[in-house]
Amino acid sequence: MTTTTTSPQSAPAAEKQPGSLRVGVQKFGSFLSGMVMPVIPALIAWGIITAVVVNIQEFYGDWTPADALGETIGPMIHYLLPVLISVQGGMMVYQMRGAVVGAVATFGTIAGSDYLLGDAGIHMFIGAMIMGPLSAWVMKKLDALWEGKIKAGFEMLVNMFSAGILAFSMAVVGFFALAPPINWLMEVLGNAVRFLVDSGLLPLTSLLIEPAKVFFLNNAINHGVLTPLGTNEAAGEAGKSILFLLEANPGPGLGVLLAFTIFGVGAARATAPGAALIHFVGGIHEVYFPYVLMKPALLLAVIGGGTTGVTTNMIFEAGLRAPAAPGSIIAIAIQTASDxxxxxxxxxxxxxxxxxxxxxxxxxxSRRRDMEADDQFSAAIAKTEAAKGKKSAHLSSLAAGAANLPAAAAGRISTIYFACDAGMGSSAMGASVLRKKLAAAGIEDVHVTNKSIAALPGDADLVITQQTLTDRARPKEPEAIHVSVDNFMNAPEYDEVVELVKTSGQNNDDAATLTSAPAGGGTATATAAKTAVLTQDRIRIHSGAASQDQALAEANEILVSAGAVTEDYLQAMRDREATVSTFMGNELAIPHGTNEAKGSIRASALSVVRYDGGVDWSGDQVSFVIGIAGVGDEHLQILARIAELFADEAKVAELKAASSEQELFDRLNAVNG
Structure with a gap:
């Protein structure tokens, strides 16, 4: 519900290059992840079969059924899994046609590696990640060459043989051209890992992996290097690999979230326990990234935790049989080798x-500074989503939890303020609409009223403002939930507020009656509203259109004629529109002065003008312009009832159909009873 608006500025070209590189690495990593992640269930199945066979053989010795099942272990890891990866990669590039060609090409690469290395052949995961998408891309380009040039009746023949010939050609390329360099690359990477392990330097990989995770750059490392190397190691005599734990260990993120749970402040502290559960049990590591980005010094914490975890695994020679995806403690426990x-x-x-x-x-x-400063958690979540490059349901849920912080901490929402610049027009109508929605939901113990931002007392549970005013309201109500809306009349956020109030435990049987007190604490009578605030001579209908400034001038002229304002009030209304539009939705605008214009107001009055040709109100279409001048609270009750009227589109249509000022007045007057 809370909206954060930023104004990005153009950066120098030199500053854009690192961002472009980061985005490139992210896209590459996401593509690798898109190939590998759908195949993880097959890797898990392979790991389970391996665990079952190994455990049976360890405890019971040779047993024919287990030995027979064990025959699937080698072919699955050597042939099935790489081919599945290539199929997925081909599908991503050119659907099933690309998948078939990619699978054949990958099989040729596997065979070429085996031919060169014999029984010591590697498992061709990297080859599959290359040949699957590459073959599909070539197939796609070839099809484009003769698209529309094949004679009718020969399409199937050409399609079948072109794919078959290309599959054969790419298999030959994989066998002779790709297998040798991949064998060499895997040997180099394997030797590098062995060097790091033998020299005790493997924990230093956390210096790269942990920061890369926070900026969503880890997929290229994890799926491009660690998974292939780990799978080769796990398929050997060791039957496990420490490499599967370099990125998947949930410990570093868990430690950060527990620290926020105990020592954090504001939204970060309130949301940390839930995030810890999602991270540790659900395996969704990205939920802890905003906490680190909010305080970049916490990179030291996750790096320290990562190096500690790797060191511990090295000391105990521990590892997993297969990748743990997602990085949940449950997945890790299932894939942990028996020793x-x-x-x-x-x-x-x-x-x-x-x-x-x-x-x-x-x-x-930094606790004291954090308590005095504005809560930066929502901005950190936005920064995390920007680093990821797309929306995330998990991060959105975290943002929603941050927005709901005061409700969670206080346990109830009892005071809601609608705040605008002057506190006498749009906020009053918005408060009326929300009160009606709360009453319809059976919620009767919430004080809903309107105030100017300058008059916010600091005791609100929830504050609703237009988007451009939210930043001004936050310092006045630092402990409140702040909800930003586009307009006060029919904002969809109202329904979210009602649900939020419900979940905060406000619908009590013995609760007090719904309060509708206007700002200032007074209650105007309906009679006063009818006789003094809105009269028939202040209602006009025009068949044509008008500009926004013409509509403002006419509203001011009516209010001046009524003796409600001075001539200076027109400039105050213009200043208000320059700050934030008074468009309310449902073709209604309610211009009024700024809070500084109180001296120009002599009495409470409303003017109503209907423009059948419409008014372009800062980009929004308006038919009704209701000018407002308010001293005290006399105008608020009728304004609140008009808000209820304009919240109903059918009633707005009736107002537009009124054929005279008298009929329009009667329809407006009907809400005053």
């Missing part, structure tokens, strides 16, 4: 503890 449970569990516990300790020190050191 690695102690090491894996300790690696998670120790990494969380170290990350927690470092994060706690950082949070405590």
């Amino acid at each position: 690695s449970y102690l090491g894996v569990i300790l690696s998670v516990v120790f990494s969380a503890a170290v990350s927690f300790a470092i994060a706690a020190v950082i949070l405590l050191a």
Whole structure:
């Protein structure tokens, strides 16, 4: 519900290049992830089969059914899984036609690797990631060459043979041209990992992996390097690989979230426990990224936790049989090798503890500044989504939780303020609409009223403002939920507010009656509203159109004639529109002066002008212009009832159909009873 508006500025070309590189790496990583992630269930199945066979053989020795099942382990990891990856990659580029060609090409690459290395052949995951999309792309380009040039009746023949010939050609390319360099690359990468392990330097990979995770750059490393290398290692004599835990360990993120739960402030502290559960059990690591981005020094915490986890796994020689995706503690436990449970569990516990300790020190050191400053958590979530490059349901849920912080902390929402610049027009109508919605929902213990931003007292549970005024209202009500709307009349956010109030436990049987007190605490009578505020001579109908400034001038002229304002009030209305539009929705605008124009108001009055040709109101179409001047609260009750009237589109149509000022007055007067 809360809206954050930023004004991006053009950056120098030199500053844009790193961003372009980051986006490029993200896209590459996302493409790799798109190929590998759908195949993870097959990897999990392979890991389960391996675990079952190994455990049976370990405890019961040779057993024919288990030995027979074990025959599937080698072919699955060597042939099935790479071919599935290539099929997915081909599908992403050129649907099923590309998938078929890519699968054949990948099989040729596997065979070429086996021919060169014999029994020591590698598992061609990287080859599949290359040949699947590449073959599909070539197929797509070839089809484009003769599209529309094939004689009728020969399409199927050409399509079948072109794909078959290309599949054969790409298989030959994979066998002779691609297999040798991939074998060499895998050997180099494998030797590099072994060097890091033998020299005790593998924990240093956390210096790269942990920051890369926060900026969504980890997919290229994880799926492009760690998964292929880890799978090769797990398929060997070891039957496991530590590489599967370099990125998947939930400990570092858990430690940060626990630190926020205890030592954080504001929305970050309130949402951290739920985020910790989603991260640790659900395996959705991205929910902790905003907490780190909010305080970049916390990168030290996740790096410290990551290096601790890797070191622990090295000491205990622990590893997983297959990738743990998502990185949930449940997935990790299922994939843990039978001799690695102690090491894996300790690696998670120790990494969380170290990350927690470092994060706690950082949070405590800045706690006083954080309590005095505006809550930056929503901005951090937006920054995280920007780093990811697309919307995330998990991050959106986190943002919603941040918006609901006061309701969660206080347990109830009892005071809602509609705030605008002057507090006498649009906010009053919005308050009336929301009161009606709350009453219809059976909620009867919420005080809903309108105020100027300058008069906000600081005791609100929820504040509703137009988007351009939200930043001005936040310092006045720092502990409140702030909801931004486009207009006060028919904002969809009202329904969200009603649901929020419901979930905060406000619908109590013994609650007080719904309060409709206007700003200032007074209550105007309907009679006063009818006789003094709106009279028939202040209602006009024009068949043509008008400009916004002409409509403002006419509203001011009527109010001046009524003795309600001075001539200076017109400029105050113009100033108000320059700050924020008074368009309310449903073809209604309610111009009025700024809070500084109170001295120009002598009495409360309303003017109503209907423009059948319409008014372009700062880009919105308006038919009714209701000018407002208010002293005290005399005008608020009728204004609130008019708000209810204009909230109903059928009633607005009736007002537009009124044939005379008298009929229009009678229809407006009917709401005053």
